[in-house]
Amino acid sequence: MQEFTVIFQPGTIKIRAAAETTIMKAMNQAGLGTDFPCGGRGKCGKCRVKVLEGVSDPIATEQAHLTRQELEEGIRLACATKIYRDMVIEILSPGHLQHNILINSAERPFYIQAHLKKLFIETSQPSLSEHKSDWQRLKEALAARGFNDNTLQAPLSLLRRLPETIRQSQNRLTAVLLDSKVLGIEQGDTSAVMLGMAFDIGTTTIVGYLLDLNSGKELAVVSTLNPQAQYGGDVISRITFAGNAEGLDLLHKAVTDAVNKLIGEAVGKAGRKRKDIYAVSVAANTTMHHLFLGISPQSIGVSPYVSVVNQGLVVTASELRLDINEAGQVFVLPNIAGFVGADTSAVLLATELEKSEHVTLILDIGTNGEIVLGSKHKTVACSAAAGPAFEGAQITNGMRGAIGAIDHISFADRLEFTVIGGGNPAGICGSALLDGVAGLVELRMINKRGKFLEPDKITHPQSLRFKDRLIQYEGAWAFLLADSGETLHGRPIMITQNDIRELQLAKGAIAAGVRVLLKTSGLEVEDVKEVLLAGAFGNYLNPHSACVIGLIPRELEDKIRMIGNAAGTGAKIALLSAGEFSQADDIASAVSFVELGSYSKFNTIFAENTYFKLD
Structure with missing residues (x-):
């Protein structure tokens, strides 16, 4: 197949691209990480580039989005223009610019209860009189620390390196355990070194927190744009892109590569090593959850919009290609429904809504808005497709x-x-x-x-x-x-x-979702005692403006409180406490999900809430 040279500016990034490749694909090939909000479908007109050399005639999509002057200047849409000759292209899209990423959040007290344990032990010496295996002597040393040696298990990979490790350490070693599984063995006493990372994987951004699993101390915070944006700016675009094995693998690799990169940045900031990380927790919306795990999200995108799995999961880090300690485990928080994910479970874990006596409304507003209403007595949730x-x-x-x-x-x-x-x-x-x-x-x-x-x-x-x-x-x-x-x-x-x-369509969807949850719960607006705004958009918006346009009922303006990246807080709590991680499953399963599309009066309520009140 014929190839052409494509040079991207600013800077000088040069690649060879196949004939008829779109500029968008060439940009992805060059690793530019540019944002394509509509997934390259030619609907948003945001992927403007300037073709300095090798410009071609515009197609109908470009004529619809660009002015005559822009077209004459060589402005084109990266998703629409194909490469038929050598080109020099100037990147104009703001997608490559630095974004404001919300990393701060309110904290709450909880007990640290590490998922993994590291125990320094000394095994007995082998002898001719007692022909005990290396594994048996290791189990006996752990039994002396309170473990039932009949239930202890070890993966084959550990048994393969056990003889070398036990002898090089002169029978003094540290065992890494998850319940009755011996996941790792290390020479000497390394019990004081045990770090973890909590991740909030959003559609737009990814935030990671490096924590000491023994003390709970936060050692570093890192963040990045979600590189999956190059395949689509919203979950529907990504579900569509993941419609085949190749697309799913690209999206899975994009997010796991980003997580690996953030892990490297975090340990670099803290002066630590990747092998010091033994646990990772993940909170994500249902689509991002599936893509991170390499699970097809196709069932989420079609009626009745169900996920493949809702329960919390524990997966080996190696299975997800995460570059941390070889004993590392990944703790993935539970989803609630197809479009109310583990990020909402994390928010609920952070806010302890299940313990609240008074009715609270929680809003996480974005392209997909998650809404939760409830107290210790009853909790309902819905997802409102707010659009872009x-x-x-x-x-x-x-x-x-x-x-x-x-x-x-x-x-x-x-x-x-x-x-x-x-x-x-x-x-x-x-x-x-x-x-x-x-x-x-x-x-x-x-x-x-x-x-x-x-x-x-x-x-x-x-x-x-x-x-x-x-x-x-x-x-x-x-x-x-x-x-x-x-x-x-x-x-x-x-x-x-x-x-x-x-x-109007966006605020109508959110406002209608709030009204439906109130009606479903048999409550009135005045019954709501507090409104919590979670997530990036919720924490940057002006509450007065939100109430003026009717996004949030005006009666609640004085009850609004921003809680920052509460999903990140929930992920940190789940990382540091096995009990809290287990509790997240109970919290998620207790939430009643309301499918707005099946609510009989939703269309009427939605239409009413697209209007503005001018009184």
């Missing part, structure tokens, strides 16, 4: 919460906004879209259906100073945030009529 609005995909100038994104907007005497990292903006992320639309609602510049008022119909005194920002865009009104001279890329940044519609 909160993550920036399919928003005209949308982007994730990366350097260059407008993240908050305020309307006072004049329009003001803040940009992540400072400087000129490159786009708008979900929290800013929320602020912007909330401001338009309060200024009465849009009606209850979300439609812009004509400039001559705007009469609200405070809104008059902003009506000059109403501009025409693709035959409809839009609100200008920054003109072309104020932006990083020279294109105006605005909130369009379509953006408002996307936000």
Whole structure:
């Protein structure tokens, strides 16, 4: 097959790509790790690149997403343009920029109860008078420490290295055990060295915490974007991509490689070694959970949307190709349902909702919103397909919460906004879209259906100073945030009529989910005593804006509390305490899942909640 040379800038990354390969595939081949929010289906128009040499005529998809001037300048969509000649390409997509990744979370007290035990022992000397095997003498040494030597087991790999280890250590060694299984043997006394890593694997980001399993001390925190984003920005895109063995393996390898890389970064920060890590815990939504384990998520994507496994799992690190101690084990928290995963179980473990006397509402808002309502008496949960609005995909100038994104907007005497990292903006992320639309609602510049008022119909005194920002865009009104001279890329940044519609669909889904859970539980809004916002988007949004647009009932604004990366907290607790990890299964199984699609009045409730309240 014919190949061509492709050079990517900034920098000079050169690869050879097969003819008819898309630029997107060439970027993945080059390891650029760029974000493709719609999975390369040509729906979002976010994967803009500039072809400096070797540009070809645009196809219909590119003509639909790009302006005539952009096309004339050689701007193309990486997912659409194919390689037919040598090319030089400039990367324009903000996907490669540094993202804000939430790593902090509230902590709670618990007892440390290590999953694995390390015991320093001395085996007896072999002799001609007693022909005891190496394994028998090891079992007897452990029996002296309280273990039943009749139940002890060891893998073949350990027995293979036992004679060398026991003799080189002169019968003084450390055994690594999980219940009655001897997983490892080490020369000398290494019982004081036992580290673990807790991971929160999200659709967009991965956060890892390096912990001392004996003391519980946090030694390092590391994070990265989930490299699976190059195959799709949301779980549905990835489920589709994993439809065959090759796609599943690519997604599995992408996430395990990322975890291995983070492990290396963490031990490097702490001045430790990979072999010091004996346990890993994982909290993830159901799709990420399956992909991490190499399990096909296809059953999650089709009705009735069931997972392959819900219970907590213990797997060997070697089976997942994790580069830690050879005795290492991976503790995967339980899922609740197809679209309410182990990350929600981790949040519940962290917040101890099952012990609460008062009713609490927990929201983890993203492309897929998980909602939990309950107390010690009853807990219900649902998943609301919020769509891409909160993550920036399919928003005209949308982007994730990366350097260059407008993240908050305020309307006072004049329009003001803040940009992540400072400087000129490159786009708008979900929290800013929320602020912007909330401001338009309060200024009465849009009606209850979300439609812009004509400039001559705007009469609200405070809104008059902003009506000059109403501009025409693709035959409809839009609100200008920054003109072309104020932006990083020279294109105006605005909130369009379509953006408002996307936000209405997203907030309508979340709000309807809350209403359905209230009705299912026989509760009213006033019965809710506390609202906990978990996850990145929930902790960056302005609670007032969320209440103004109706994402969260207005009556609850004073009851909102941010709890940071609660899934990360749950993962840490599950790593440090075997009892808490076991408890997570009980917590998850006690949650009643409500399938919104089968709720008889859901469509009506959803439609009602897409409207804005202007009172």
